Amino acid sequence: QVQLVQSGAEVKEPGASLKVSCKASGNTFTSYVFHWVRQAPGQRLEWMGAIKAGNGNTYYSQNFQGRGTITRDTSATTAYMELSSLRSEDTAVYYCVRELEDSFKFDDWGQGTLVTVSS
Amino acid sequence: QSALSQPASVSGSPGQSITISCTGTSSDVGGNNFASWYQQHPGEAPKLIIHAVSNRPSGVSNRFSGSKSGNTASLTISGLQVEDEADYYCSSYTSSNTYVFGTGTKVTVL
Numbered sequence: 515q516v517q518l519v520q521s522g523a524e525v526k527e528p529g530a531s532l533k534v535s536c537k538a539s540g541n542t543f544t545s546y547v548f549h550w551v552r553q554a555p556g557q558r559l560e561w562m563g564a565i566k567a568g569n570g571n572t573y574y575s576q577n578f579q580g581r582g583t584i585t586r587d588t589s590a591t592t593a594y595m596e597l598s599s600l601r602s603e604d605t606a607v608y609y610c611v612r613e614l615e616d617s618f619k620f621d622d623w624g625q626g627t628l629v630t631v632s633s
Numbered sequence: 634q635s636a637l638s639q640p641a642s643v644s645g646s647p648g649q650s651i652t653i654s655c656t657g658t659s660s661d662v663g664g665n666n667f668a669s670w671y672q673q674h675p676g677e678a679p680k681l682i683i684h685a686v687s688n689r690p691s692g693v694s695n696r697f698s699g700s701k702s703g704n705t706a707s708l709t710i711s712g713l714q715v716e717d718e719a720d721y722y723c724s725s726y727t728s729s730n731t732y733v734f735g736t737g738t739k740v741t742v743l
Contacts, residue, residue: 559722561731617684618669
C-alpha cells in the first residue's frame, strides 16, 4: 500500500520560508502527480499546486504563483513544497496528496503538516 | 479562481436522504466530468468518496452517490447514518489545468 509520509510540524516567524517534504513509498513514483492542499484552522480545503513526478511540470493556483514552489526528487521518491514570505494567514495544515496521472482524483492523502506562523 | 459554492450545513435524521450541491462555472464543474467529493472527519485527512461525477472508489458505501447538471454537481447520502456526520467538500478540475475546492458543507445527523 502506498503511503505518503510528511515532515513534522513547524513554527515559523512572519517573513520566513517553509519547506515541507512528502515521502512516497511504493512503486512507480513517476506515474503520479503530487498535489499540495492546505486547510487553515476551521476553514475549507485550498488547492495550492501540483507537480507531475514524471516530467517535473508544475501547476500553481494564482494565490500561490510567485510565492510557492513545488519540486520533486525522483531518486528519493519525495515531493516538496516551499512557501516564502510567510504571514499569519499561512497558518494551516498542509497536505500532500497523490493522484495517478490523468485520473483527476485525489486518492491518497498524507497525514498533514501543521505550520504555525507567529512572532 | 473562486471556490465552488456549497451550502454551509445540511442535516437529516438517521435513515433519511440528504443532498449537497456544489455550484461552479463552465470553466470548472460545467466544463468537464472531473468533479469529486471528499469526506473529512474532525482531525483527520479528507477521504475520496466520489470521483468523475458519479464513480465510487472500492470500499466506499453505495449509500453515497453523485450526479451533475450544468454547472452544479451534487452528492446524495442515502440511509443517513451517525458515522456520516462530517464535513464534505467538492472539487473540480478547471480549464486552467488547476483544481478548485468547494466551500465545504457540515453534515449533522439529528
